[in-house]
Amino acid sequence: MxxxxxxxxxxxxxxxxxxxxxxxxxxxxxxxxxxxxxxxxxxxxxxxxxxxxxxQGGSHILLEVDNASVVKTMVDNARDDVRRTLRDEKVQITGGIGVLPRGVQVRVPDAAERARLMPKLRQLAYPGISALGQSGAAPYDLSDNGSGTIQMTVTDAGVTDRVRRAVDQSIEVLRRRIDESGTKEPSIQREGNDRIVIEVPGLQDPAQLLALVGTTAKLEFRLVAQPGEAPADVELLDQTDEQGKIPVEKRIMVQGEDLTDAQPGISSQTQQPVINFKFNIRGGQKFGQVTSENIGRPFAIVLDGKVISAPTIRGAITGGSGEISGNYTLETANKLAVLLRAGALPAKLTVVEQRTVGPxxxxxxxxxxxxxxxxxxxxxxxxxxxxxxxxxxxxxxxxxxxxxxxxxxxxxxxxxxxxxxxxxxxxxxxxxxxxxxxxxxxxxxxxxxxxxxxxxxxxxxxxxxxxxxxxxxxxxxxxxxxxxxxxxxxxxxxxxxxxxxxxxxxxxxxxxxxxxxxxxxxxxxxxxxx
CATH class of the missing domain: 1.20.1640.10 (Multidrug efflux transporter AcrB transmembrane domain)
Structure with missing residues (x-):
């Protein structure tokens, strides 16, 4: 010893x-x-x-996933999936795709076409065994009334599962946003099934934090609708410059999730601040295909449901990159670039509680x-x-x-x-x-x-x-x-x-x-x- x-x-x-x-x-x-x-x-x-x-004081925010926005997203996804399936199977419908509060419906008069369509729709409604070998909650309920009307309705279990996953994805997106903004040592944690708690010590201005977490930053590239298109396929969206509404196609040509980088910059033509973006391989291919097939048509850039610009396609853009222009300052361009780099929130988050602890x-x-x-x-x-x-x-x-x-x-x-x-x-x-x-x-x-x-x-x-x-x-x-x-x-x-x-x-x-x-x-x- x-x-x-x-x-x-x-x-x-x-x-x-x-x-x-x-x-x-x-x-x-x-x-x-x-x-x-x-x-x-x-x-x-x-x-x-x-x-x-x-x-040391700081800001405390309690966020909650908006169930209504999750349901709307699921309905929109169902509408797009049904439209694509109808196009692939060449099935004729009557009256277009009807959008319900919690689902979509189509009328297929021909019984043979319904029999050919239903197995494809069941694959959408009941995904079956997950990658982990466990059966997840069915996101949709599929029904056929026998007279030709097929409905795909969002299920409560599907909404609960999507909300849970939205919280997990939102935590990662919020962490990337807050880290890139230079804020140190944030605490971002789940609370319950649909809530997120954010605590940032030392931050006495919660408005800065709300600007990061309150924006969905969902970026979409859509074609501006042409005269004569079916009303069910067209959506009127506001413009960020308050120039009125503009009709755009509901079909999303390229999504913001395909972005790999977004940086603020200065336009060589207008000398105004812009956001330069780059796509991954998949996004670059989609972007190049859309621009090559639609030369002469306006191409709307939609952020959080508003059209920030709608330039006309002058030629095929195959480099997988481009720029977003608007009435930006260097500060706002940098903030938007941070949001785009971090990715879009999968669902809308509402502020349930906001608290500031003084030093x-x-x-x-x-x-x-x-x-x-x-x-x-x-x-x-x-x-x-x-x-x-x-x-x-x-x-x-x-x-x-x-x-x-x-x-x-x-x-x-x-x-x-x-x-x-x-x-x-x-x-x-x-x-x-x-x-x-x-x-x-x-x-x-x-x-x-x-x-x-x-x-x-x-x-x-x-x-x-x-x-x-x-x-x-x-x-x-x-x-x-x-x-x-x-x-x-x-x-x-x-x-x-x-x-x-x-x-x-x-x-x-x-x-x-x-x-x-x-x-x-x-x-x-x-x-x-x-």
Missing amino acids: LRFARWKIISIILMTALAVLIVIPSLLSPGARSALDAALPSWATPRTIVLGLDL GLGQDSINAGKLAAYVGAALVFAYMLVTYGTFGIFANIALAVHISFIFAGLVLLGATLTLPGIAGIVLTIGMAVDSNVLIYERIREESHSGRSIIQSLDAGFTRAFATIVDSNVTMFVAAAILYFLGAGPVRGFAVSLGLGILTSIVTAVTMTRMMIALWYRYQRPTRLPI
Whole structure:
């Protein structure tokens, strides 16, 4: 027990020094931190502890997926799929495709054509086995009244499934948008089946956040309708320049999801800000085919249901790139480019709750957390010193290192420190000392039973180690459950608690053992100080 290798001693000292160096930038004032960042190269800029919304203030937004927009999208998709199927199967219908509030219907008088059409429509209504081998919810219900009218109706189970998937996709799109805007350390999480919580610490202007999350950014390229086209295939859309409505075909020729890049730029012809875009291979092929087959026709660029421009196709555009022009400034062009690069939201999101936490309230929380931590640590330090004397000093030194390890771990992991996280740190202070208490009481029992100093010290650490590991493992499992099943502040508590458990094993066992071994080697005591 008393033979402590030199490399272990050096490793512990280096780890402690490294932890202190990692934590120091977080303890500096904003001015000193800025000066340090300016003095160091960009690759060596130190990371600091990220404070949560409840500590430094910021913006909190609760969003909800609009079920009505999901139903409308499913109805539009059903209409387009049915139109394509009718065209592929060359089926004649009467009266066009009727759009219902929750579905579409067509009338096919010929029984033979209905028999040929129904299997194709069933494949659309009941996709069957998913790629994971599980049967998903049927998005549509298909019915034939026997007199020639076929209806495809959106199901409730299909809407629920689409909403769930829309939330998953929206979280990724929102994360890309917020990250590209330069906002640091956002928290974007699901709440329930159809809601998303966004917390951005340090952002005191929620309008900036709403501008990013409130825009669907659904980009579509459609042909402007020609005179004589069926009314069911034409849609009147507003223009962003308020020049009235313009008739465009409902059929989408190229979708914005085929975009690979969008960057603001300056037009070489008008010297006005524009957005330059590029398609992937599939989008470039579609764009080239449409422009080559429709030379001379206006081509509408539709963003979120409004026509932002409708240039006339002068020739085939086969390079897979183009530009979007309009009354843009450099700032608005850059914002639109960010939205297009991040992708379109799969559904409309409505703001359910909007809250701004002021920095003053956050500072009050920090002060309260500091006071609780200082008082708790002082009481623990005093108790260990009074109860165990010299060994209490060793425990207190290990406890200070334990706290520095926790904060260093938060910095390295990029975790957000919240007020519940501070509570977790205070809790781990008591847990770390509890391990020392187990060891010291075991040493005291062995000494009172007549064992020598060396035997008592060795037995104290050896026999208490299993108990310490068992208790810490159970607590770590609880912290892991809180992390994976919890959200927001609960996760912050779980992270600090988990880090504290891991570091307490190192400090309470290894570091305390090293200090006692060095103390015995140089002091050669005749009795234990406990």
